Amino acid sequence: MSHLQQDPTQPIEPFLKKFLSSLDIQYNSPTTQFPNVESYATQFAKSLKPSSAVIVNGTPLIPTTNNDSKLEFQKKWLQAPNSFHQLNSYDCHLIPGTGTFIINLSAKVKFDESGKSKLGESADLIQDNNAARNNRPLWGSWFGVNIILVVDEVVINHSEGEVINSLDYRFTFKPEDSVVKI
């Protein structure tokens, strides 16, 4: 085995980081602007297949007649406070004969506790005149999260497409002082 040879699973790490950061995209950021809410929300976990099985904290997302499970997930995620995920660890197996990887990833996530929604809506009835500090997220403590993904093997060649067959998102640790209710 030559030293230059790459492990075929090498591209999975950037794929996972991209997946996690897609959950953390902010609507009002200096770098990205979205023409409308829809074009923003459809960025979340966009590598999900429309028919993906999605389970969050032990409850499956049920597709409706209008929305497939991917869209259901994106609509829900839009209502979550701004988040920040960090990949701690992952491991994966290519399952022979199926063309899929099973990925078990361990991460942490913190949420904006400033009381502002993703779209910048605030519950505050008193306005802060200092606009600059107004938009800064107030990060709470880290939650622990474990994510299981079943991903098409093609992810190692082009990670941009819809390759996720199932997403199982589970909080494994809840900080005591968190203002966010799960």
Place this chain on the structure above:
Amino acid sequence: MSYRGRGRGGFHNQNNYRNNNNNNNQNNNNNYNQQNVDQFVNQNSIPVEILGWNGASSEECINFISRKCKIVVSNFSVDPSTGILKGYVKTQQQANDLLNWSGVKFAGQSLRITKANSPDSFTNKMGGGGSQIPPNSNNTIETITNFLKTRYQPEIKLLNLASVKSDHNLNSQGFFGSISTTSKFFMALMKIAKDLKLDVLSVDLSGNELSDLATISPLAATFPLLQNLSLQNNNFNRLKAFETWRHKLNFLRELLLGGNPLVANQTNPIEINNIKVELMKSFPRLIVLDGEVIRNEELLNNTLSFPFPASVSMFFQDEEIRNMSTNFISNYLKLWDANRADLMILYQNESQFSMQVDSSHPYLIDSNPSHYSSGTDFGNYLSNSRNLTRVSSVKARLGRVAIGQEQIFKSFSQLPKTRHDLMTHPELFSVESYRFPQLNGIMIVIHGSFEETAQPEAEAPQSVPNGPRGRFNNSKNKKAALSKKSFDRTFVVIPGPNGSMIVASDLLSVRPFAVTDAWNVAHKDASPAPANAAIPGPVPPAVGGVPQRVPTPADLPAEVKVNLSPLQQEILVKILLETKLNMQYSIMLCEQSNWDYQQCTINFKNSAATLPREAFTA
């Protein structure tokens, strides 16, 4: 794909015999344990009383006695009305020895110890656990405890600490002679309130001449869930004073500051606005400030809620998967703890296993002081860890996946021996199980924790030789400390021949021990839970045109559910369905089978013929 056709027999069948044995052993152990408990109770029957311990916590005092006097005081508790620390020692001799230690210095005070059943016990002196303040008592804790009792209103969970300095009794004890004694008074008060486990949502600290939070700073740590606070008519004059509590009272809803120079003398509207904004930053859930609504509460609650249904610990896609996975998990973990060689029947030539360590996963430091062993020593895992964010060499990335029985068993042997308390503490575990259509199999995901009980049977390979090697790296003789750990484990299980099961993929992730609030949120939440009784589960297929609902634990009567863990509820539902026994007999069967599903079926088969007719549902 060639998992099929190589099976060596069924998982269920081969293990029945073993389960049987295990359970017999367990039954014996139980009887034996009961005898031990009785003996223990009889032996530890001399009650003792301790005063002057309140310089530190009651646990610390008991630990101190254990270290210093070599006497174990068990079953200890603090009598809330007197502040007496009560506990038990084993023999009269020990009680007498302990009495000789009366007067020993502990946390700045002298411990005073008596036997509870002697005429000069503290309880008797105080008039039978009396609620009256003993005359001429110099004991700080008694005075403060009694003071707290008069100031706490349990029906509205209010602790009224208004104008404490005007309390005649406290004043006569010289509590407020100087700033330092005043501060000590509040410290002691909070400590005692914490030891008494007072359920407090509101605190009134008005009229206490406070100019900053220094004297009362432990309040936030004592009552982190505090919702209402009055600091009216004090001397607060600087906004900075509140920074001490920034994000420490995260559930504070209403704050009263009227009658403080900070707001009373303020006429500049910009400054007033600034004060409000800063206080809102310090207290993220503050809704009402001095009677003014400063946040839209409903909107705030919405924004600060994770928008998915409240966490539930168990998910099974359908009834078949429920049966398969509960069987699989309980048997697998039992054998994992008992003898991993017996699991090899589940693995085949193409089966894969690997283990990763996430040592930086968040966890609560000192989450459970009584489980002091919850360490973060991953020494037994790191050299085999396939955390692919850390392992870069191709050789290691490929080499750390065990493929086939032989390699997998070797990997298993290099992991510490464990105990999973699945049956006794099922709340420590959480499961999702769903179909894996690509292989006509199922995914079983388990989250939970285990206790390491012994070092690995086999030694793991030495770490990658790229770190510094020298006298600090002499890891050969150093064994990692055994402790509790948490884990996430994913199995892809596919059907084998004759109803057996084969594990195609097994991914184990090990992380620091964490308490399980993440999936037991419903029990702890103070606010009433939304009406989520009807958890949206997958709709079961209609049979013969008539929609049939498969019963779930949600259908069990509440009074039955109260006593059962989620996993026990699952088993009970299965037993009810399969045996057609009534509730009473089903529970009896489960209890007598130690909540082991397979044992239930065996016991049922053996005794079904002898059961009375009324044991069955009509």
